[in-house]
Amino acid sequence: MLFNSLNFLIFLPVVFILYWFVVNRSLKYQNILLLAASYFFYSCWDWRFLFLLAFSTFLDFYSGLAIHRTDNKRLRKIWLILSVGINLGFLGIFKYYNFFSHSFGEALSQIGINANITSLDIILPVGISFYTFHGLSYVFDIYNKRITPTTNFIEYSLFVSFFPLLVAGPIERATHLLPQMEKPRTFRYAQAVDGLRQILWGIFKKVVIADGCAEYANLIFNNSSDYSGSTLILGAILFTFQIYGDFSGYSDIALGTARLFGFELLKNFNFPYFSRDIAEFWRRWHISLSTWFKDYLYIPLGGSKGGMAMRIRNTFIIFLVSGFWHGANWTFIIWGGLNALFIMPSIIFKTNRNNIDIVAQGRTFPTLYELWQIATTFALTVFAWIFFRASSVGHAWSYITGIFSKDIFKIPFYHPELRASITIIMLIIPFVLVEWMGRETNYAIEKIGFNWKRPLRWSFYIFIVFLIGMYMHTEETEFIYFQF
Amino acid sequence: MKKYLINLFYFSCLVLIVYPLIVFSWGKIFPGKYRKNLKYREASTGQLDQRLRDADTTKNIDLLILGSSHAYRGYDPRIFKKEGIKVFNLGSSAQTPIQTEILFNQYLSQFNPKHIIIDVYPALLASNGIESSLDLIANDCLDKNFAAMFLKQKNIIVINAAIYSSINNILKPSKAVKKIASPDKYIVGGFTESYKKYKAKAGKDIKFDVEISDMQMDALVRIINKIKSNNLTYTLVQSPVTKEKYALTKNNVEMDRVISKLGTYYNFNKMLTLTDNYFYDDHHLNQYGVVVFNQRLLETIDIKPLAKYAKN
Numbered sequence: 149m150l151f152n153s154l155n156f157l158i159f160l161p162v163v164f165i166l167y168w169f170v171v172n173r174s175l176k177y178q179n180i181l182l183l184a185a186s187y188f189f190y191s192c193w194d195w196r197f198l199f200l201l202a203f204s205t206f207l208d209f210y211s212g213l214a215i216h217r218t219d220n221k222r223l224r225k226i227w228l229i230l231s232v233g234i235n236l237g238f239l240g241i242f243k244y245y246n247f248f249s250h251s252f253g254e255a256l257s258q259i260g261i262n263a264n265i266t267s268l269d270i271i272l273p274v275g276i277s278f279y280t281f282h283g284l285s286y287v288f289d290i291y292n293k294r295i296t297p298t299t300n301f302i303e304y305s306l307f308v309s310f311f312p313l314l315v316a317g318p319i320e321r322a323t324h325l326l327p328q329m330e331k332p333r334t335f336r337y338a339q340a341v342d343g344l345r346q347i348l349w350g351i352f353k354k355v356v357i358a359d360g361c362a363e364y365a366n367l368i369f370n371n372s373s374d375y376s377g378s379t380l381i382l383g384a385i386l387f388t389f390q391i392y393g394d395f396s397g398y399s400d401i402a403l404g405t406a407r408l409f410g411f412e413l414l415k416n417f418n419f420p421y422f423s424r425d426i427a428e429f430w431r432r433w434h435i436s437l438s439t440w441f442k443d444y445l446y447i448p449l450g451g452s453k454g455g456m457a458m459r460i461r462n463t464f465i466i467f468l469v470s471g472f473w474h475g476a477n478w479t480f481i482i483w484g485g486l487n488a489l490f491i492m493p494s495i496i497f498k499t500n501r502n503n504i505d506i507v508a509q510g511r512t513f514p515t516l517y518e519l520w521q522i523a524t525t526f527a528l529t530v531f532a533w534i535f536f537r538a539s540s541v542g543h544a545w546s547y548i549t550g551i552f553s554k555d556i557f558k559i560p561f562y563h564p565e566l567r568a569s570i571t572i573i574m575l576i577i578p579f580v581l582v583e584w585m586g587r588e589t590n591y592a593i594e595k596i597g598f599n600w601k602r603p604l605r606w607s608f609y610i611f612i613v614f615l616i617g618m619y620m621h622t623e624e625t626e627f628i629y630f631q632f
Numbered sequence: 633m634k635k636y637l638i639n640l641f642y643f644s645c646l647v648l649i650v651y652p653l654i655v656f657s658w659g660k661i662f663p664g665k666y667r668k669n670l671k672y673r674e675a676s677t678g679q680l681d682q683r684l685r686d687a688d689t690t691k692n693i694d695l696l697i698l699g700s701s702h703a704y705r706g707y708d709p710r711i712f713k714k715e716g717i718k719v720f721n722l723g724s725s726a727q728t729p730i731q732t733e734i735l736f737n738q739y740l741s742q743f744n745p746k747h748i749i750i751d752v753y754p755a756l757l758a759s760n761g762i763e764s765s766l767d768l769i770a771n772d773c774l775d776k777n778f779a780a781m782f783l784k785q786k787n788i789i790v791i792n793a794a795i796y797s798s799i800n801n802i803l804k805p806s807k808a809v810k811k812i813a814s815p816d817k818y819i820v821g822g823f824t825e826s827y828k829k830y831k832a833k834a835g836k837d838i839k840f841d842v843e844i845s846d847m848q849m850d851a852l853v854r855i856i857n858k859i860k861s862n863n864l865t866y867t868l869v870q871s872p873v874t875k876e877k878y879a880l881t882k883n884n885v886e887m888d889r890v891i892s893k894l895g896t897y898y899n900f901n902k903m904l905t906l907t908d909n910y911f912y913d914d915h916h917l918n919q920y921g922v923v924v925f926n927q928r929l930l931e932t933i934d935i936k937p938l939a940k941y942a943k944n
Contacts, residue, residue, distance in 0.1 A: 337636050
């Protein structure tokens with residue numbers, strides 16, 4: 149079931165009504181209802197993988213208890229290895245088996261050995277990377293004695309599979325979400341209104357901006373050899389907005405939906421395209437994943453405590469692993485590597501925490517220098533996204549060489565099939581302006597119109613509804629991050 | 633909670649009122665390319681406006697033709713009239729069973745036909761039917777049958793067009809029909825006549841498999857069930873397209889098998905060999921082709937006895 153589907157439009161109010169009107173007197177029943185709804189939500193993709201989700205949940209729940217109940221270091225480690233090994237084993241089989249087998253086969257053929265390695269016809273279970281990371285963080289936190297495990301299996305199951313975050317995050321932490329599962333909930337008007345507002349903005353980002361950009365980005369990327377350099381640049385920029393609209397739109401809908409049920413999820417995006425350097429970009433893009441890698445990989449590897457060499461090594465490791473987390477393809481690994489390269493100057497010169505505040509905070513316009521910083525950071529991310537979007541490394545390379553070899557100064561819309569892309573570009577401009585206006589809040593329209601009279605504020609929301617109706621993509625399209 | 637639900641209710645009502653007004657205004661202000669999901673055409677190339685006005689004054693026919701442009705360009709009422717058979721052709725551009733069902737329900741009692749030919753073009757059974765819905769919305773009065781269509785199609789383009797059309801009709805009830813320059817000639821009885829000859833273009837099209845949509849198949853089955861429940865007879869026909877066009881569908885055999893399960897079925901692509909001279913374009917007959925096809929149809933399907941009803 150997609151957030152941008154009519155089925156979800158029916159599913160959400162039904163669960164909402166049952167939650168607040170039927171089982172509202174019992175926390176236990178509220179959690180059971182949400183768990184049942186989450187399993188139903190997941191089964192709409194493929195019910196067979198519910199068993200995998202349930203097994204993974206049970207494994208981590210039981211491992212957590214077992215680790216906590218013993219002081220024997222060896223036994224604790226065995227349980228940790230068992231949990232991590234099985235979780236990563238599932239991830240390895242479902243997500244990475246074919247990648248490793250192909251890469252191994254190709255490596256052998258390079259040295260003259262023709263190995264007949266069979267690939268498996270495996271369906272990737274939706275959300276496996278996300279719920280595996282939920283479970284892992286829980287077990288790591290117990291092992292490191294940051295938290296004590298819950299003894300309530302329903303609450304833990306809900307923490308792993310809560311439907312707004314089940315298939316594409318944010319990657320929650322037990323320290324943040326589990327206490328919310330344990331506390332009785334009361335309906336808060338402001339929180340529920342905020343939730344709906346965030347859902348509205350998320351839907352706009354997904355079905356208008358992301359899907360609108362996807363139409364032309366796909367056309368340009370899929371036929372990149374036919375287009376001029378300037379059109380290829382346009383394609384890369386459109387993909388840059390597509391992936392932002394798609395993933396941050398998903399996150400907004402997830403956060404907004406969770407708010408309707410009284411939960412606050414981790415913020416996943418913080419206006420990343422207004423970053424002044426790559427380090428700031430990575431503090432603002434897919435925050436829950438970046439912090440996950442920081443806490444469970446970068447710091448255990450020594451973080452920045454060692455010398456410069458260790459910092460550089462660790463930075464490369466987390467970016468490469470992060471790239472690989474996204475997908476079993478060399479394009480993602482190179483994308484991660486590129487980002488590591490881009491961030492290196494700020495690591496070496498220790499300027500990576502220069503821009504921890506909000507750009508042009510308290511001002512309407514940025515300074516020229518800030519604008520230059522934003523533009524150069526944006527250009528670097530656009531360049532890296534080419535690898536992320538391309539179907540293979542060869543495709544990415546031909547795309548980049550195409551940019552510099554063919555008519556880079558030609559008007560990019562001269563192809564008849566691209567002329568209508570002017571509409572999406574005209575929508576991107578006000579979209580960026582609204583995002584800029586709202587950059588000091590949790591999501592762009594959180595405070596816009598907050599002090600306006602209700603008729604004016606509601607008119608603004610209705611206009612967003614209208615823009616969705618007039619410019620949305622008419623077919624339901626999956627979110628990009630579902631494939632990860 | 634009460635305040636929340638009340639405000640949500642008010643907001644939803646306001647959206648239901650204001651949204652149509654903005655859609656209509658947007659449609660009046662901005663040209664087509666700037667209003668992506670509002671595709672409203674006040675006249676169509678398929679002469680549907682004339683056909684429906686003609687249909688409104690037609691009663692008690694012998695043979696009703698349902699289908700897409702293959703229907704209104706493929707069955708000439710004048711040829712059937714020579715055999716004493718009164719025909720009305722209720723085809724519309726890219727008409728899929730979803731729209732066929734609406735038109736059929738709308739005109740069945742008025743036409744009171746004895747026999748029905750359903751022209752079945754497999755590619756349209758795989759279509760979402762949007763194009764034809766837009767054609768109908770712009771040329772027909774919206775009624776409860778359309779509401780059923782909106783629910784089935786669940787498509788914002790169709791809904792926006794319906795909103796625009798409804799407000800347009802309220803503000804301008806006697807709309808003047810815009811004429812589109814065309815070599816086609818409308819013939820009483822719903823037929824569109826053209827003598828244009830097709831010239832094949834160089835280049836290779838990609839072959840494809842038709843995957844029938846459940847929604848379209850369900851609508852087709854409902855139409856057939858309604859025909860049966862009214863004790864009427866029917867025939868399923870696939871009218872000819874050019875050899876090259878026919879060969880593009882890779883699963884023609886499967887399509888024939890599926891359609892023949894629904895009733896008596898004739899695929900004239902297998903029964904007639906026509907050169908490009910008999911075609912208007914790669915999948916529509918011109919008048920020369922229509923004459924050949926209709927003669928063969930009359931020889932194949934036992935519909936001549938219908939003439940007796942006409943004389944009665």
